[in-house]
Amino acid sequence: MPIEENITIEDVLKNVKFNLEFKKEAFIRSAYALAEKAHLGQKRKSGKDDYIQHPLHTALNLARIGLGLKTITAGLLHDVPEDTPVTLKELEHKFGKEIAYMVDGVTKLGKIKLRGTKEDIYLENLRKMFLAMASDIRVVLIKLADRLHNMETLQHLPPDKQQRIALETMEVFVPIANRLGIGEIKVSLEDLSFKYLDSKNFFATERLVTTEYGQRKKFIDKMVIELRKELTKEGIDVLNIFGRTKHIHSLYQKLKRHDMDINKVYDLLGIRIIVPEMANCYETLGIVHKKYRPLVGRIKDYISLPKPNGYQSIHTTIFGPERIFLEVQIRTKKMDDEAEYGIASHWIYSEKKRKMKNFFLKSKHAVPDEELTWVKQLREWQNELGKDDAEFAEGLKIDFFKNHIFAFTPLGDIIDLPEDATPIDFAYQVHGEVGNRAIGAKANGKMITLDHKIQNGEVIEILTTRDRKNPSRDWLKFVRTSLAKSQIRKYLKKEGLL
Numbered sequence: 001m002p003i004e005e006n007i008t009i010e011d012v013l014k015n016v017k018f019n020l021e022f023k024k025e026a027f028i029r030s031a032y033a034l035a036e037k038a039h040l041g042q043k044r045k046s047g048k049d050d051y052i053q054h055p056l057h058t059a060l061n062l063a064r065i066g067l068g069l070k071t072i073t074a075g076l077l078h079d080v081p082e083d084t085p086v087t088l089k090e091l092e093h094k095f096g097k098e099i100a101y102m103v104d105g106v107t108k109l110g111k112i113k114l115r116g117t118k119e120d121i122y123l124e125n126l127r128k129m130f131l132a133m134a135s136d137i138r139v140v141l142i143k144l145a146d147r148l149h150n151m152e153t154l155q156h157l158p159p160d161k162q163q164r165i166a167l168e169t170m171e172v173f174v175p176i177a178n179r180l181g182i183g184e185i186k187v188s189l190e191d192l193s194f195k196y197l198d199s200k201n202f203f204a205t206e207r208l209v210t211t212e213y214g215q216r217k218k219f220i221d222k223m224v225i226e227l228r229k230e231l232t233k234e235g236i237d238v239l240n241i242f243g244r245t246k247h248i249h250s251l252y253q254k255l256k257r258h259d260m261d262i263n264k265v266y267d268l269l270g271i272r273i274i275v276p277e278m279a280n281c282y283e284t285l286g287i288v289h290k291k292y293r294p295l296v297g298r299i300k301d302y303i304s305l306p307k308p309n310g311y312q313s314i315h316t317t318i319f320g321p322e323r324i325f326l327e328v329q330i331r332t333k334k335m336d337d338e339a340e341y342g343i344a345s346h347w348i349y350s351e352k353k354r355k356m357k358n359f360f361l362k363s364k365h366a367v368p369d370e371e372l373t374w375v376k377q378l379r380e381w382q383n384e385l386g387k388d389d390a391e392f393a394e395g396l397k398i399d400f401f402k403n404h405i406f407a408f409t410p411l412g413d414i415i416d417l418p419e420d421a422t423p424i425d426f427a428y429q430v431h432g433e434v435g436n437r438a439i440g441a442k443a444n445g446k447m448i449t450l451d452h453k454i455q456n457g458e459v460i461e462i463l464t465t466r467d468r469k470n471p472s473r474d475w476l477k478f479v480r481t482s483l484a485k486s487q488i489r490k491y492l493k494k495e496g497l498l
């Protein structure tokens with residue numbers, strides 16, 4: 001859907017990925033009716049759009065990433081207490097505690113100034129943001145959906161505001177969306193921010209993509225048709241197959257690493273193939289390679305070895321017609337949903353699973369359980385208290401950080417660690433060399449010992465020296481992560497010290 005289109009509540013409802021019973025649809029409609037009335041007469045900054053378009057788009061974004069009744073309702077109401085005479089109390093009275101609580105959470109998040117003039121304020125606010133995140137993950141999802149629409153309509157704000165908001169988006173919201181594995185929102189926010197922060201390079205890169213893709217589109221289209229035919233002939237049920245291009249910001253990052261030489265970027269153009277089962281992915285890979293020669297060293301099996309954020313897919317680069325390189329990505333529908341909707345996809349699948357259970361009275365084997373580790377963790381964190389059947393899937397309280405520590409690098413990158421992790425664990429998480437060369441550490445600017453137990457939200461700075469080449473054997477006594485342990489052991493062994 002093109003950005004800035006005026007939408008209605010029907011567009012939101014059409015995009016809900018659950019089957020909403022009449023009662024629930026009516027609930028969402030009543031929230032919409034209240035929001036519409038409350039915002040009546042208010043305009044967006046463009047001056048022409050009614051304000052209600054903003055909550056509607058926020059709700060639409062939420063529906064698209066797979067959220068259900070309560071989160072969508074809260075999305076529709078999220079600016080009501082802040083910008084209209086209707087109070088939070090009234091919302092609670094009409095829609096219940098849980099929704100009022102989420103709306104309040106979003107309002108509070110909105111008041112946090114994420115980027116101050118001083119580094120400290122910025123980081124402090126980041127922490128608050130994460131603390132807020134710790135109360136209910138859905139609040140963060142609403143905030144991301146809200147930010148996406150604000151970014152889509154950013155051209156209506158004065159340039160200094162555009163810069164501030166784009167920077168905040170790039171530095172705070174993009175990493176959060178990434179951490180939650182919501183690819184769809186992450187890339188949209190990233191490209192939109194890039195457009196404002198570095199418009200020269202954004203438009204140059206965008207032109208490059210358009211030209212490259214434009215020139216080769218007819219070959220890609222032809223390959224898509226041929227591959228589909230071939231796969232079908234071999235008995236594979238192709239759920240979807242389409243040509244794609246790399247996103248603008250990630251392409252630009254890659255170009256920078258390759259002397260801006262587009263010919264060195266092999267995954268600019270690609271084809272994605274969606275198949276039903278994991279076994280089909282490997283069969284498909286074989287069939288693709290039979291038809292097109294693969295590029296040596298470019299086959300990546302993220303199904304057997306998922307990326308740290310849980311991403312699963314097979315990637316291979318092939319020689320297409322007219323000597324073009326193409327990256328073919330092969331994955332199941334479930335893997336694709338998880339890559340696009342991340343944390344939110346969990347709700348879709350638990351909903352489906354429960355439905356299957358109800359229908360077939362089969363136990364837990366209705367849907368294969370090879371879920372991503374973090375999805376499994378999330379399942380444990382799910383709040384089942386006081387949920388009726390349909391909302392069970394939606395409820396997600398955050399004991400999210402139970403056994404989890406989020407620390408920050410001085411540049412604001414978030415490092416995810418287990419409880420009681422130390423600066424050495426942190427250092428190895430950042431980079432093997434940072435670990436090996438560590439001699440000291442600071443937390444929030446103050447010196448700490450290397451066996452210090454990192455607290456949630458601390459900014460950890462690792463002091464390193466060129467002179468140090470070996471990790472210390474003593475570190476093995478207190479490190480918590482297997483990554484740090486194995487790296488230290490590996491190094492000591494190589495040097496004959498272990």
Ligand code: MN
Nearest residue numbers: 054078079146
């Ligand atoms: Mn808003």
